[in-house]
Amino acid sequence: MKLNFNIQPLNTWAKVTKEPFLIAGPCSAETEEQLVATAHLLAKTGRVSVLRAGIWKPRTRPGEFEGIGSIGLEWLKRAKAETGLPTAVEVATAKHVEEALKGGVDVLWIGARSTANPFTVQEIADALRGVDVPVIVKNPVNPDLSLWIGALERVNNAGITKLAAIHRGFSSHEKTAFRNEPMWDLAISLKTHAPDLPIICDPSHICGNRELIPYIAQKALDLDMQGLIIESHIDPSVAWTDAKQQLTPSALDEIMSRLEIRKPGAGTAEVKDKLAILRNDIDKIDDLVIQKIAERMQIVEKIGNYKKDNGITILQVNRWDEILQKRTAYGAALKLSKEFTEKLLELLHSESIRKQTEIMNKDGISGSEQEHLTHA
Structure with missing residues (x-):
């Protein structure tokens, strides 16, 4: 805004x-x-x-x-x-x-x-x-x-x-x-x-x-x-x-x-053209990232429905720890900072919890499940 x-x-x-x-x-x-x-x-x-x-x-x-x-x-x-x-x-x-x-x-x-x-x-x-x-x-x-x-x-x-x-x-x-x-x-x-x-x-x-x-x-x-x-x-x-x-x-x-003074948008036509190409590449990757996140959330919803049907709590601490350890190690290997990878995973995890909570709440959520969410 x-x-x-x-x-x-x-x-x-x-x-x-x-x-x-x-x-x-x-x-x-x-x-x-x-x-x-x-x-x-x-x-x-x-x-x-x-x-x-x-x-x-x-x-x-x-x-x-x-x-x-x-x-x-x-x-x-x-x-x-x-x-x-x-x-x-x-x-x-x-x-x-x-x-x-x-x-x-x-x-x-x-x-x-x-x-x-x-x-x-x-x-x-x-x-x-x-x-x-x-x-x-x-x-x-x-x-x-x-x-x-x-x-x-x-x-x-x-x-x-x-x-x-x-x-x-x-x-x-x-x-x-x-x-x-x-x-x-x-x-x-x-x-x-x-x-x-x-x-x-x-x-x-x-x-x-x-x-x-x-x-x-x-x-x-x-x-x-x-x-x-x-x-x-x-x-x-x-x-x-x-x-x-x-x-x-x-x-x-x-x-x-x-101090080096740099100007926003400054540069020759050749530089601007090169930046435009690189930014176009970023746009394509960003679109793909968002698409893949959407696909991930569709799978999260399926997992949520399965948990609901089988009386399984939303939060699975062991699974979350496993994701955190494996993905941060993978991110580090790809030259991503641990802080960035953790923040990204926490955002995805938070949205996954929210989506599964919505699914559970369609017909109410049990006290034990609510307690697990509170501690999450």
């Missing part, structure tokens, strides 16, 4: 100094000297389009540094005057919006914690009515596409047409190399639902450490995201917040110089 956002293209409201579009600056504005000095070094690279800095910091626990507050807006104003860089800050309340706009901030963003709360987003949206300012909405902390879309819709419904999304990764119980799991599929889903909505990637918050930032930045560009927002500090070793994920301006410049 396509979403009907009333938005302007990124290049109509954001000056792209040098591709890709880059928002950069310290996680937190700490002192006037720190912010202005960082801004000068970032401007000197010629790569930064917008200077960012946290003024109000929503922290997980009380007692942590929660931002320098409104005085930081004056520092941003000075940095802008001296470097010419437009400025961006996070807003989490209507009062933040009012103060930021009064302080001449050019771009506002809504943070992940705020996006997770529709009441907060609506308060911010109401404060934005009648204002012509770019607003960027981060994904919520938890992997919930509807919450992300809902926040974007609330802001858009308030009349904000200079709108974009920030993909900053999602909280996960699993311990991995990332601070926040990228879960690229959710960002891709948003792009599929709203093809004209610019999406900017936040490698700093996805990675949680500076070493992984080049990899995530390149991945984001390869997925046709329109820009990056990266934290940069004049001396990350003494940063008051998120020291491990911040880069010096020179390190950021080095990373940006190594």
Whole structure:
């Protein structure tokens, strides 16, 4: 389902100094000297389009540094005057919006914690009515596409047409190399639902450490995201917040110089023709895959009827374990990742259970069978 956002293209409201579009600056504005000095070094690279800095910091626990507050807006104003860089800050309340706009901030963003709360987003949206300012909405902390879309819709419904999304990764119980799991599929889903909505990637918050930032930045560009927002500090070793994920301006410049910019649909006629042939091959295979899945489900229905007639439970744990082990091994031999094969098999298994449950429920299902399904 396509979403009907009333938005302007990124290049109509954001000056792209040098591709890709880059928002950069310290996680937190700490002192006037720190912010202005960082801004000068970032401007000197010629790569930064917008200077960012946290003024109000929503922290997980009380007692942590929660931002320098409104005085930081004056520092941003000075940095802008001296470097010419437009400025961006996070807003989490209507009062933040009012103060930021009064302080001449050019771009506002809504943070992940705020996006997770529709009441907060609506308060911010109401404060934005009648204002012509770019607003960027981060994904919520938890992997919930509807919450992300809902926040974007609330802001858009308030009349904000200079709108974009920030993909900053999602909280996960699993311990991995990332601070926040990228879960690229959710960002891709948003792009599929709203093809004209610019999406900017936040490698700093996805990675949680500076070493992984080049990899995530390149991945984001390869997925046709329109820009990056990266934290940069004049001396990350003494940063008051998120020291491990911040880069010096020179390190950021080095990373940006190594990124490869690829264009969607770009290439010679010969390249396009070759892609068309390969994509046609994929289409044929996809059609065949769907046909075979349909045939598989027809056999599943026959099995379901046989189980019903013979009083056999739907779930056969031993059989499922056998399928899982054999098919993942086969997939690995064919160079398919174990994770992908398991997810595919789980989807097929879930649909098979659903179909057989429908068959069992035509005339009711026994208590013992229902118990087996519950544990499935």
